[in-house]
Amino acid sequence: MTKTNSLKSHHISVLHYWNIGSRSARKIHRATEIPLSTISYQLKKLKAQGSLQYRAGNGRKRKIDAKCSRALGQFIRRNNEVTLHELAEKLRNQCQLTVSTSIISRHLRRLQYENCLPLKTPMLTLEHKKHRVEWAKAHLNNNWKSTIFTDECSFQLIID
Template sequence: MVQKVRVITKKQQREVILCLWNEGVCNASEIQRRTSIGLSTIYYNLKKLEKTGDTAQKPGQGRPKKITDIGARVIGQQIRRYPTVSTNDLTLTLLEKGITVSRHTVGRHLHNYGYKNSLPLAVPMLTAKQKQKRVEWAKEHLNNRWKRTLFTDETSFQLFSNTITQWYKGKRPVKPIPKNRQKIHAWGGFSAYGKTSLFCFTGIMDAKYYVRILEEQLPEVREMMGNNWRFQQDNDPKHTSHLAKNFLQENVPAVMDWPSNSPDLNPIENLWALTKRNVEKRQPKNLDELELFMIEEWHEISDEIINNLVRSMKKRCEEIIRVNGERINF
């Protein structure tokens, strides 16, 4: 049985027809059977082969562009000046320049040139003082001993999450989501020497419960890292409470200072995103499955990923300095 060749673009169609022609397959029906290319396209290219010996399209052939080079420049200028401009507004602007096209044509043009239309990513606002502190922190820690740092944080996993994008054609897919989704919280840490186990819990974590987590996890950390390391945490009130400060002062070699409002600096955020994505792919149906999948996917994170994230800290510092303390994307 001859396997059909999957052909998408006009150029690919011409190349496949030429390849089969060179192999001695000159019958239009046979080419159509092997490729599923339309017969009219096959006849056109076979006729071209008989006349010229080639299927290549000459410069200038084909349907003329609806949006001229001038129109493309106008669209680019409008989007740079007014990022929220609509395709209807762009159509009217082009009409003023003597270019008549539909908003659908403008939309296709933007898509072909890599433009996407979506809501801006919402991130916590940074004050001028916070930006300055971030730059100062990055300069101070640019050449730090990141291998001896334990990065920590908490996060939450929900049942029926909806964070994985998917391709679709036509109507947008719908995923039913319960109104009140159940969740499990987790605390974790990692360094160049490995990961802690994942501490899972439900309910609200206060300073007392945070210290309890640390009490349970620190023996494992000491076994992994010895006595020469430092502890990283953000400035959550639970972390900076007197109870937590006193506990850390007595039980860890050093606590690292951390700039406010800076989750983009903490590489554990990348691990959380990876773990959540992998858990969602497994579609847990209840809290027991959710917790099991959380622990399993956290455990499966490779040493290579961890080491790459530790090494990324120098680049994060460099980027913070370069953008004068603004948000960075890692």
């Protein structure tokens, strides 16, 4: 059994005995074989807080706050090829915040940004260029007024 599963089962057991009115750590220990110190800690927590939930606000505060997080998102949206070192420099200049590249990387992963390399675009070969010139010469005298060029976006054609 993993540590989190055993902790959950301890919480459930202690809560069960608490709800049926048993407040003695020794009695609960004999019935469940959960360590006495664990039961004592949980009973003390139940008396003080009324639950076994962790108190919010424990732990170290995050170095990158909401304002700097928005700034990071803007930097990336403006230039999605920006490096972590450039992001660290921009945060230092605009937010007066000195952070390492690993902190920025962790923060971006937490925000579900993915780190990937841009796709390589194949260069045109001499054969490709030759075919393009041939096509252009073949269609040189076409009536281009009746031709619609599009970038595969949706469009609506209105005919007068």
